[in-house]
Amino acid sequence: METRTLGTTGLRIAPLILGGNVFGWTIDQRGSFAVLDAFFSSGYNCIDTSDSYSTWVPGNSGGESETIIGNWMKLRGNRDRIFIATKVGSEMGPGRKGLSKPYILAEAEESLRRLQTDYIDLYQTHRDDPATPVEETLEAYAVLVKQGKVRHIGASNLDAARLTASCRAAERDGLPRYATMQPHYNLCERALYERELEGACRSLGLAVIPYYPLASGFLTGKYRSVKDLGKSARGAGVRKYLNERGFAVLAAIDTVARRYGVTPASVALAWLLGRPGIAAPIVSVTSPAQWNELSAAPGLRLDAAARGLLDGASA
Numbered sequence: 489m490e491t492r493t494l495g496t497t498g499l500r501i502a503p504l505i506l507g508g509n510v511f512g513w514t515i516d517q518r519g520s521f522a523v524l525d526a527f528f529s530s531g532y533n534c535i536d537t538s539d540s541y542s543t544w545v546p547g548n549s550g551g552e553s554e555t556i557i558g559n560w561m562k563l564r565g566n567r568d569r570i571f572i573a574t575k576v577g578s579e580m581g582p583g584r585k586g587l588s589k590p591y592i593l594a595e596a597e598e599s600l601r602r603l604q605t606d607y608i609d610l611y612q613t614h615r616d617d618p619a620t621p622v623e624e625t626l627e628a629y630a631v632l633v634k635q636g637k638v639r640h641i642g643a644s645n646l647d648a649a650r651l652t653a654s655c656r657a658a659e660r661d662g663l664p665r666y667a668t669m670q671p672h673y674n675l676c677e678r679a680l681y682e683r684e685l686e687g688a689c690r691s692l693g694l695a696v697i698p699y700y701p702l703a704s705g706f707l708t709g710k711y712r713s714v715k716d717l718g719k720s721a722r723g724a725g726v727r728k729y730l731n732e733r734g735f736a737v738l739a740a741i742d743t744v745a746r747r748y749g750v751t752p753a754s755v756a757l758a759w760l761l762g763r764p765g766i767a768a769p770i771v772s773v774t775s776p777a778q779w780n781e782l783s784a785a786p787g788l789r790l791d792a793a794a795r796g797l798l799d800g801a802s803a
Contacts, residue, residue: 489531495667495695501534503786507772508537512552526776534571540578558604573610587617592628612642622654626663642668648684673698675802701769707756740801757785
């Protein structure tokens with residue numbers, strides 16, 4: 489299994505990260521365990537989740553994904569072979585969100601309890617909190633690192649200015665520094681990352697672990713018309729891609745997929761994995777079969793002609 493260095497951490501992870509946002513949402517604990525078993529048995533080792541997964545589901549209060557992952561690790565006895573990345577900052581309920589020091593310290597304890605572990609490998613700022621100085625947020629992480637409850641920290645959904653300011657503050661004040669950045673990035677969503685964040689991440693030496701690498705399933709080819717949107721609970725999220733540019737991207741992916749004899753999803757992931765600075769895309773699946781299909785993507789190497797076709801269609 490190829491592994492990649494995770495930024496400045498010195499740690500190495502497999503080139504795909506299993507996304508835990510579907511655990512407790514589109515699949516229950518039994519289905520989640522089946523996916524987790526397929527993931528682990530295929531040699532992969534990193535899972536990404538959040539304290540807020542999945543607050544958007546009626547009847548859920550947040551923490552469902554972490555709880556399922558914690559139950560699975562305890563049952564399988566494999567915590568020492570799993571790299572856990574979770575996040576803090578998104579709204580968990582009335583008055584429960586943000587990046588203040590007291591809030592982070594309290595939420596970290598809740599995540600540790602749900603995950604049934606003594607430490608989090610990568611604790612990530614989920615989204616910005618403009619009301620809290622970056623120094624206060626980093627001071628909270630410093631406490632957790634000193635206590636041995638967090639090994640490394642990362643960021644998600646920060647803009648380039650805030651990300652850079654955080655890293656500079658860490659260097660100036662001797663505080664923990666972000667090692668990773670988790671942006672929304674795929675063949676349909678390039679501008680937000682490439683215009684400013686990509687340069688900042690490369691300058692700061694951050695490993696990039698993009699989420700929604702398959703554009704909520706659109707890049708798998710599953711959704712090609714409005715009538716396809718009802719195929720899953722996530723279908724509504726791809727409506728915005730059903731346009732001329734989206735169909736051009738799919739056509740390019742289909743061409744490359746036929747040439748290499750692989751699935752459209754493998755092509756989309758291989759394109760990301762070939763981009764500078766990308767460590768490992770985060771992929772979510774709802775069945776072992778889906779995971780087994782995607783887990784082959786890191787072995788695909790696209791040549792210049794294939795990359796040029798995809799770049800042109802998605803520019």
